[in-house]
Amino acid sequence: MGRASRKEIQSREDSAHHEAGHAVATCRVDLVGGAVTIKPKDGKLGLTLHEGDSITGATDDLQAIIAYAGYAAEKRHNSRADKTGSISDEESAEFYAHGKEEELRKKAEKIVAESWEQIECVAMALLEDEILMWEEWDVIINAVDEGREWRKDLAQIRLLMHHPIPEKEKDR
Numbered sequence: 001m002g003r004a005s006r007k008e009i010q011s012r013e014d015s016a017h018h019e020a021g022h023a024v025a026t027c028r029v030d031l032v033g034g035a036v037t038i039k040p041k042d043g044k045l046g047l048t049l050h051e052g053d054s055i056t057g058a059t060d061d062l063q064a065i066i067a068y069a070g071y072a073a074e075k076r077h078n079s080r081a082d083k084t085g086s087i088s089d090e091e092s093a094e095f096y097a098h099g100k101e102e103e104l105r106k107k108a109e110k111i112v113a114e115s116w117e118q119i120e121c122v123a124m125a126l127l128e129d130e131i132l133m134w135e136e137w138d139v140i141i142n143a144v145d146e147g148r149e150w151r152k153d154l155a156q157i158r159l160l161m162h163h164p165i166p167e168k169e170k171d172r
């Protein structure tokens with residue numbers, strides 16, 4: 001298969017930041033998201049499992065903000081990021097924005113700017129593992145928020161996810 005070209009590496013990094021943007025925005029508006037992945041699917045990079053779907057419990061405003069946050073993060077990472085990969089996000093945001101596109105896009109950009117460290121850590125984890133469950137990216141964001149080493153927290157939650165403590169053991 002040969003080595004990944006510079007362009008492929010760039011696009012993988014852009015995708016990781018894009019997905020991390022959706023994830024962190026979801027967390028910041030107190031919603032529960034789905035898994036995020038940068039695994040190529042049908043030749044396309046960076047589809048989140050919730051891409052195009054609505055998030056349970058989200059108001060239209062929040063739905064639009066989360067949709068805008070993907071490209072907002074991608075562009076902050078790479079000012080020349082290709083916008084064509086974000087067309088479905090744009091369409092979805094427009095559908096939910098009801099004429100408030102600019103206001104909601106700015107809110108998404110603000111969330112991205114304020115949580116840039118968290119976005120970079122989620123993107124880094126995505127580049128390493130290609131897919132993160134909600135529990136995993138949520139743990140990364142909380143660890144960074146609270147000044148802990150996110151890799152340790154991530155390793156810990158993965159242990160719990162793979163080896164859940166049986167109910168009856170918990171009460172002892």
Ligand SMILES: [Zn+2]
Binds near residue numbers: 018022051070086
């Ligand atoms: Zn997206």
